[in-house]
Amino acid sequence: MAALPQQGLTIGDLAARTGLAVSAIRFYETHGILAPLRNEGGHRRYARSDIRRISFVIAAQRLGFPLAEIAEHLAHLPPHKALSKADWQRISTAFGQEIDRRIADLQRLRARLDGCIGCGCLSLENCHLYNPDDAAAAGGPGPQRAYHD
Structure with missing residues (x-):
């Protein structure tokens, strides 16, 4: 150097x-x-x-x-x-x-x-954060993320 x-x-x-x-x-x-x-x-x-x-x-x-x-x-x-x-x-x-x-x-x-x-959407059908394009619907009705998290 x-x-x-x-x-x-x-x-x-x-x-x-x-x-x-x-x-x-x-x-x-x-x-x-x-x-x-x-x-x-x-x-x-x-x-x-x-x-x-x-x-x-x-x-x-x-x-x-x-x-x-x-x-x-x-x-x-x-x-x-x-x-x-x-x-x-x-x-x-x-x-x-x-x-x-x-x-x-x-x-x-x-x-x-x-x-x-405050929306309270337990089905997450319209949630753009946790369920884009309603991908959780394939798991059945209701709050799928809550069931599995």
């Missing part, structure tokens, strides 16, 4: 700047999110751009994106330098599409729940 100048950030510096534990930073390394260089003494040194990279990971995780998916997006980007506006735009567009899909799924779920609250 190439050596990074002594002035690169130490793992402690990176932890202090990002609010993460040192163990979390090492965990991100094992997933390929960070790739520190080593100084002449063999100590990890991080680029200042790694602060932004970690901030992105934290934000993406808070939005519910799995670490593997985040790492996949970052794997195609240049390490040890700030990402370009085009890089961030590409990732942002992909994440935005996924967020839009999740919102649509949640809106469909909410619409279906509104129809079920």
Whole structure:
């Protein structure tokens, strides 16, 4: 590995700047999110751009994106330098599409729940959540799910 100048950030510096534990930073390394260089003494040194990279990971995780998916997006980007506006735009567009899909799924779920609250349909003939297309009817009359759950 190439050596990074002594002035690169130490793992402690990176932890202090990002609010993460040192163990979390090492965990991100094992997933390929960070790739520190080593100084002449063999100590990890991080680029200042790694602060932004970690901030992105934290934000993406808070939005519910799995670490593997985040790492996949970052794997195609240049390490040890700030990402370009085009890089961030590409990732942002992909994440935005996924967020839009999740919102649509949640809106469909909410619409279906509104129809079920208080309806008391024990036969589940019309329930879009538990009995789509009345599949439970094949089991016989009455609340089939209640009998078998």
